[in-house]
Amino acid sequence: ILNVEQSPQSLHVQEGDSTNFTCSFPSSNFYALHWYRWETAKSPEALFVMTLNGDEKKKGRISATLNTKEGYSYLYIKGSQPEDSATYLCAWAAGGTSYGKLTFGQGTILTVHP
Amino acid sequence: KAGVTQTPRYLIKTRGQQVTLSCSPISGHRSVSWYQQTPGQGLQFLFEYFSETQRNKGNFPGRFSGRQFSNSRSEMNVSTLELGDSALYLCASSGPYEQYFGPGTRLTVT
Numbered sequence: 001i002l003n004v005e006q007s008p009q010s011l012h013v014q015e016g017d018s019t020n021f022t023c024s025f026p027s028s029n030f031y032a033l034h035w036y037r038w039e040t041a042k043s044p045e046a047l048f049v050m051t052l053n054g055d056e057k058k059k060g061r062i063s064a065t066l067n068t069k070e071g072y073s074y075l076y077i078k079g080s081q082p083e084d085s086a087t088y089l090c091a092w093a094a095g096g097t098s099y100g101k102l103t104f105g106q107g108t109i110l111t112v113h114p
Numbered sequence: 115k116a117g118v119t120q121t122p123r124y125l126i127k128t129r130g131q132q133v134t135l136s137c138s139p140i141s142g143h144r145s146v147s148w149y150q151q152t153p154g155q156g157l158q159f160l161f162e163y164f165s166e167t168q169r170n171k172g173n174f175p176g177r178f179s180g181r182q183f184s185n186s187r188s189e190m191n192v193s194t195l196e197l198g199d200s201a202l203y204l205c206a207s208s209g210p211y212e213q214y215f216g217p218g219t220r221l222t223v224t
Binding site: 034042043044046051089097098099100101102103106107 | 117118145147149156157158159162164169170172204206208210211212213214215216217218
């Protein structure tokens with residue numbers, strides 16, 4: 001069984017705080033690691049897809065890093081805002097012809113209080 | 115570029131019936147994947163179609179099936195519905211790396 005684990009399960013922060021989440025995944029047969037933000041009643045929104053060890057991606061106040069050798073990725077949010085409240089999901093894709101099959105973690109539920 | 119569309123958005127069915135859900139991917143994407151989301155299990159992979167062929171399959175019973183047409187549109191079918199099939203069904207349209215999700219179909223089985 002190939003597991004993707006995310007921690008913490010939930011997080012409550014104050015507006016302006018910076019925060020980070022962890023995603024661990026199998027380090028063998030790695031193809032890509034995806035991060036999504038999922039707000040209630042909306043589609044999961046693609047944040048990043050990372051494929052190379054050491055990749056760092058940034059989008060506004062959100063950034064992510066990737067370590068494929070040890071099988072983990074971090075997502076950082078700098079200066080959290082209430083609109084950042086959502087579930088953050090990571091998903092792992094294996095190599096070969098399996099890149100369309102994503103294995104998701106259970107997600108981290110972020111609540112940002114004004 | 116239009117996003118991924120799914121129809122219908124909401125559906126109520128009775129146990130024992132069958133249901134068909136539809137997904138239109140982003141133009142140019144040849145891969146469509148389907149996922150089931152339930153509160154206890156999170157997002158679970160059902161199957162992926164690429165160029166009209168099933169390329170990957172998740173661990174779901176044979177009651178769950180799908181197909182893809184030459185225009186890359188995909189349908190999934192669930193036969194002999196059970197109460198446990200109540201879930202949000204998401205389809206995703208993939209390029210070589212990125213995967214974009216539709217709004218989902220909320221299926222309720224009574």
